[in-house]
Amino acid sequence: MRKPCCDKQDTNKGAWSKQEDQKLIDYIRKHGEGCWRTLPQAAGLLRCGKSCRLRWINYLRPDLKRGNFAEDEEDLIIKLHALLGNRWSLIAGRLPGRTDNEVKNYWNSHLRRKLMNMGIDPNNHRLRNNQPRPESLTTSSSATVSVLKCGAHDQRPVKSRGDNCDQVSDAGSSLLEDDSCGLPDLNLDLTVNIPFSLANGEEGRKRDESNTSTELDCSPSPTLLLFR
DNA sequence: AAGGAAAACAACCGCAACGAC
DNA sequence: CGTCGTTGCGGTTGTTTTCCT
Incomplete structure (x- = not known):
């Protein structure tokens, strides 16, 4: 024990x-x-x-943004969630000044509901069968629709972390392999934001590195530069 | 104005990965 | 190679704030 x-x-x-x-x-x-x-x-x-x-x-942390999420941040979260699932630290890593906890809370309190109101299952980013197609979509929702076209992953309760890059690759490649993904209008540049600690020359957490550069190495090539 | 409901936010908990030994 | 200690992540819960009746 x-x-x-x-x-x-x-x-x-x-x-x-x-x-x-x-x-x-x-x-x-x-x-x-x-x-x-x-x-x-x-x-x-x-x-x-x-x-x-x-x-x-x-x-x-002094580099935290705080405050409301901008619309493009919302878009990005939705796109990344479609791609990565509940991997909040990875998602937050692409949103400068945002934390995984903040992103997670924002997803749970705002975005989930928003997608559900649009008739989209927030777990897999697919339109729910019994829901009428939303009549009008906001800027954010257009991103979601793009994701939908790409057949977002099924949400898996993943508990592992060391294999993050594999999973990212899997998710990404599954997207890429999906022919229905022929309308790449998402720009999911998975370029990494340097973590605060690294940016400040401190000894970066090793896991941060694994979440960042390693992941880039593992990503299925240039590939995840999708869309838009 | 009061109070109940819902939403938003902050913090905790348990688990698993990783490195050191 | 196995064990142990430390850290980070994601899920969950608790608290506060806002909204509605």
Whole structure:
């Protein structure tokens, strides 16, 4: 049995106070990201490392955009979701200043419903049989229709990560292999945004790298430069 | 104005990948 | 090669805010 990541009796939970935020910001400014397990103690925080990491990544990082999603961001999320499924970190990696948690929440609260209202199954991006075809589609929805034409993947509950690139390739190639995909109007440039930590010259998380450059290496060639 | 419902957002939890040893 | 510790991801839950009656 693995030890818990922190001694839960001695850690705060729930919403972060401004003082806690400031401590975390100050510490990371001084020492950079990394070693989340020891960070709380070093920073004088009664939080577990996991919680610190999440707070930093999702809320305190200076490069976060926050605020409403632009229409092109919505489009991109929909397209990427059609291609990648619920791989929020990958999707967020293509949206500068957005986090996986933010994208996931936005999907669950806005986009899912939006697609459903359009008669599109948000799980597989296909039109639902018993739904009338939507009469008018917004800019965003046109993207969705493009995805539909391409026969989006079936949503699979994937739990693996190390094989991300394989799966991306699979999803991508399945799209590409699909003849019905003959109307490539999506521009799914899977060029990677350099993660914040790397961009700042800090030691990048290795998994970030695997989510980025490696993935490019694995992608079925130039290929995922689809559409538009 | 009150309160209930729905939506939006923040945070936690468990699992699995990965590297070190 | 197996085990262990750390980290990151995705699902889920909890809390707050907004909207509606």
